[in-house]
Amino acid sequence: MDEKGRSFKNNMEDEMDLKRGPWTAEEDFKLTNYIATHGEGRWNSLSRCAGLQRTGKSCRLRWLNYLRPDVRRGNITLEEQLLILELHSRWGNRWSKIAQYLPGRTDNEIKNYWRTRVQKHAKQLKCDVNSQQFKDTMKYMWMPRLVERIQSASASAASLISTTGSATTSSCITTSNNEFMTYDYNNNNSIGERLGVMNNNNYITLENSSVAVSPVSDLTDYYNAPKPNPDQNLVGPQMLPDNYFDYSGLLDEDLTATHEQSNLDWFENIDEVVSSSSESLWNIGESDEDFWFCQQQQQFNNNNDF
DNA sequence: AACTAGACCAACCGCGAGTAC
DNA sequence: CGTACTCGCGGTTGGTCTAGT
DSSP states (O other), rough: OOHHHHHHHHHHHHHOOOSSSOOOHHHHHHHHHHHHHHHHHSHHHHHHTOOOOOHHHHHHHIIIISTTTOOOOOOOOHHHHHHHHHHHHHHHHHHHHHHHSSSOOOHHHHHHHHHIIHHHHHHHSSOOSHHEEEEEEEEIIIIHHHHHHHHHHHHHHHHHHHSSSSSSSSEEETTTTTTTEETTTTTTEEEEOOOOOOOOEEEEOOOOSSSSGGGGOOHHHHHSOOOOOOOOOSSSSOOGGGGGBBBBHHHHHHHHHHHHHHOOOHHHEEEEEEHHOHHHHHHHHHHHHHHHHHHHHHHHHHHHHH
């Protein structure tokens, strides 16, 4: 039998013996043990040597996404959400690249977050997740709000960390200079690059980017875009040139009211939450976020009606 | 209690790039 | 140089859980 034939036969045998679907505890044990003694890599032969009836691919995925000791589990924090949104605006669906900036998070986890949470909100707003409208909503509404919430929480979180010593592992934080960066809470030092600066508690500019940011979504474009004549006594959100929505009306008026109220609710919650556990601290965002998005959806639909 | 819809997430698949032979 | 293999990435699927009816 020639080399091709042997390879084909081996592949057929592999196919016949292969196991798919959820991993058992025994398989996990075998894989973890094998990697502990022999290291990772050469996944196909690793699978055979470890006595696993799995493809190399499957072993690699299981190790990277689940068994690796530094995999961080649990809810995506506010800081991580902010990072994901920002990095996605930079790089798009480059999940593995984005994951590099979120220690312990896998590309799969981030991808799942994006598809379930972010795309859900796009659906609620009745617009495409890749549309400029939704990108702007994220950039000018959602992200500033996240920053606000992070800042609000940071004081409480900081005291929590100082008392417990190891409340979290690593994440992205905002500093007193309005910078935000990846941070190792356990060792109390910065472990990543400085990612950007907040302006007026509202906007974020990214620095040190090795990849050009799309000029269309650059804030300077937003500011430089000709504004409607202020003398025009227009009511409600106004369409700017180049299809920019003017969200300032939303920020200043209706939204602020609901926003402040939801913040009040949130602040009422946070003392209680912080005193209970750090895990819960990051969980409270979801209902608040959903509430906020309901408001956005209404406003957004009003915009389109206008 | 039974059913349904939606959310979540682990796992699979296909493809392209890199590497070994 | 061509082929097979490996690896990693992004897209997709399907199982499980939960909330609502």
